[in-house]
Amino acid sequence: MAKTKELEVRLEKTEQQLSLFQKISRLMVRDLSFQEVLKGVVSLVVEFTEGDSCLVYLLDGSELALCAASTPHPAAIGKVRLRLDEGLTGWVARERRLLSISREAYKDPRFKAFSDLLPEDTYEAFLSAPLIARNRVVGVINVQHRLPHQHTGSEMEALTTVGEQVGCVLVLARMSPDALECAELALPSGPVAVKQ
Amino acid sequence: MAKTKELEVRLEKTEQQLSLFQKISRLMVRDLSFQEVLKGVVSLVVEFTEGDSCLVYLLDGSELALCAASTPHPAAIGKVRLRLDEGLTGWVARERRLLSISREAYKDPRFKAFSDLLPEDTYEAFLSAPLIARNRVVGVINVQHRLPHQHTGSEMEALTTVGEQVGCVLVLARMSPDALECAELALPSGPVAVKQ
Numbered sequence: 001m002a003k004t005k006e007l008e009v010r011l012e013k014t015e016q017q018l019s020l021f022q023k024i025s026r027l028m029v030r031d032l033s034f035q036e037v038l039k040g041v042v043s044l045v046v047e048f049t050e051g052d053s054c055l056v057y058l059l060d061g062s063e064l065a066l067c068a069a070s071t072p073h074p075a076a077i078g079k080v081r082l083r084l085d086e087g088l089t090g091w092v093a094r095e096r097r098l099l100s101i102s103r104e105a106y107k108d109p110r111f112k113a114f115s116d117l118l119p120e121d122t123y124e125a126f127l128s129a130p131l132i133a134r135n136r137v138v139g140v141i142n143v144q145h146r147l148p149h150q151h152t153g154s155e156m157e158a159l160t161t162v163g164e165q166v167g168c169v170l171v172l173a174r175m176s177p178d179a180l181e182c183a184e185l186a187l188p189s190g191p192v193a194v195k196q
Numbered sequence: 197m198a199k200t201k202e203l204e205v206r207l208e209k210t211e212q213q214l215s216l217f218q219k220i221s222r223l224m225v226r227d228l229s230f231q232e233v234l235k236g237v238v239s240l241v242v243e244f245t246e247g248d249s250c251l252v253y254l255l256d257g258s259e260l261a262l263c264a265a266s267t268p269h270p271a272a273i274g275k276v277r278l279r280l281d282e283g284l285t286g287w288v289a290r291e292r293r294l295l296s297i298s299r300e301a302y303k304d305p306r307f308k309a310f311s312d313l314l315p316e317d318t319y320e321a322f323l324s325a326p327l328i329a330r331n332r333v334v335g336v337i338n339v340q341h342r343l344p345h346q347h348t349g350s351e352m353e354a355l356t357t358v359g360e361q362v363g364c365v366l367v368l369a370r371m372s373p374d375a376l377e378c379a380e381l382a383l384p385s386g387p388v389a390v391k392q
Contacts, residue, residue, distance in 0.1 A: 007203035014210045021217045022353070025360040031331035134368060135227035157218070164221040168364050172330060 017158050020048045024162060028169040038068035041141075041166055046070040049127070049155050051143040053120045056131070057082065057089055058139035058170070064093055067139075076117040087112035089140045092128045096137055098160055101126040103148035125149035129159040133167035141166070213354050216244045220358060224365040234264035237337075237362055242266040245323070245351050247339040249316045252327070253278065253285055254335040254366070260289055263335075272313040283308035285336045288324045292333055294356055297322040299344035321345035325355040329363035337362070 027040045042054040053071055057064040057080075066073070066080035084094045091110045092099050101108060105126035115121045123144040131139035141163055143155075223236045238250040249267055253260040253276075262269070262276035280290045287306045288295050297304060301322035311317045319340040327335035337359055339351075 004200050004203060007200060007207060011203060011207045011210060014207060014214055018210055018214050018217070021214070022357050025357045028364050029328040029331060029360045132225040135225060161218050161221045164225045165361070168224050168368055172364055172367060 013152075013154050016048060017154055020044055020158055021161065021165065024165050028165070034170065035068070037166075037169055041162065042068050042070040045141065045143060045159070045162060048158060049143045051127075051149075052123060052146045053142075053144045055118075055120065055142045055144075056139060057093075057142075058131070059093065059137065064089055064140060073118070076114070080114050080117055082112065088126060088128060089142060092130055092140050093137050096130050096132070098130075098156055099126065099128045100151045100156055102150045105144075120144045125151070127151050127155060127159055129163040131163045131167040131170065133171045138167050138170060209348075209350050212244060213350055216240055216354055217357065217361065220361050224361070230366065231264070233362075233365055237358065238264050238266040241337065241339060241355070241358060244354060245339045247323075247345075248319065248342045249338075249340045251314075251316065251338045251340075252335060253289075253338075254327070255289065255333065260285055260336060269314070272310070276310050276313055278308065284322060284324060285338060288326055288336050289333050292326050292328070294326075294352055295322065295324045296347045296352055298346045301340070316340045321347070323347050323351060323355055325359040327359045327363040327366065329367045334363050334366060 023044050024041065027037055027044075032040070038056055042056060045051070046054045051070075053069065055066060055070075056068040058067045060081075062084065064082045064084070065078065066076055067078075069077065082090045084090045088099060088101070088105065088108060088110050090112075103124045105111060105124060106113065106121060108126075113121045120142075123146050125145035125148055126142065127144075128140055128142045130137045131141055141159065143159060219240050220237065223233055223240075228236070234252055238252060241247070241250045247266075249265065251262060251266075252264040254263045256277075258279065260278045260280070261274065262272055263274075265273065278286045280286045284295060284297070284301065284304060284306050286308075299320045301307065301320060302309065302317060304322075309317045316338075319342050321341035321344055322338065323340075324336055324338045326333045327337055337355065339355060
């Protein structure tokens with residue numbers, strides 16, 4: 001019986017992760033605006049991780065700018081900007097690595113506070129992954145829990161894959177219609193042979 | 197015991213599907229050429245479905261051109277071209293729907309043979325999904341089994357999601373460096389606010 005129960009739990013978790021990727025895939029094919037894609041992604045990630053907040057920062061020149069949040073942040077969106085050598089988020093972009101802190105994230109020496117704008121700065125647990133497209137970091141996605149939270153392997157794996165899935169669609173969504181047209185003109189005129 | 201066995205089988209299948217998406221995600225972030233992405237995708241899909249062949253057609257003007265195959269097809273790549281009103285593949289692109297035929301696919305009234313170039317034309321089972329990016333069909337991916345094969349829900353679901361995942365990365369990979377540069381110049385200069 002214990003084995004059956006354990007299998008049921010594992011199956012449920014695996015199905016939830018699969019469902020997260022499928023939902024993000026559905027978002028990717030729809031002709032949504034940049035903002036709609038971001039909004040959809042933060043909602044799905046918060047639902048999957050049961051986190052209290054999900055924030056997305058995108059690289060804008062040499063800085064990371066807060067571009068989307070799962071909870072209302074009217075004051076912070078567009079105002080919170082980090083250099084790549086600032087904060088936990090800057091570290092994740094610079095190192096291109098997943099970061100998981102289960103408690104007292106605000107005590108980490110890399111931490112930078114924006115407490116007047118971001119209530120998340122007092123949260124305990126911090127999970128963060130780079131957004132990647134064409135082998136370059138284009139942003140960072142963070143999930144935060146108010147209380148201490150030991151991130152599971154499945155949460156860490158899922159955020160890594162979300163970061164990979166979303167980077168590509170963000171680059172496409174961010175293109176102006178002109179840029180897309182330009183890209184279409186650049187399609188090879190004949191089919192491209194694949195080396196066998 | 198029967199329940200445990202059933203759970204184990206379901207868990208294994210779900211984990212395989214998850215692993216397929218994760219591997220395709222890894223392909224997506226690497227700065228691979230168009231050809232390398234296609235080659236990686238057809239290999240992963242054949243491995244997952246245990247099919248005998250996986251072919252990818254891409255829209256080139258008003259026609260679908262065979263661009264990648266899991267098995268060597270030196271003669272067919274670049275030669276096999278279909279209009280959107282031709283063949284099962286044309287139907288999938290036109291209707292933007294998944295097509296599953298478990299036996300005698302070659303007897304389907306929509307079928308168009310290229311038997312001198314494609315041994316797959318004698319295969320029994322045919323599973324096909326559109327490749328989609330930014331809400332437009334950009335190609336078709338087909339999996340074929342030599343012998344009759346009842347496609348499982350998980351196979352159909354997986355090919356649908358692969359078609360959604362891959363369309364986006366193909367559009368990016370297909371862009372010339374000039375086009376990508378053009379796209380980068382089009383990035384908004386400030387962060388984009390998300391409606392809360």
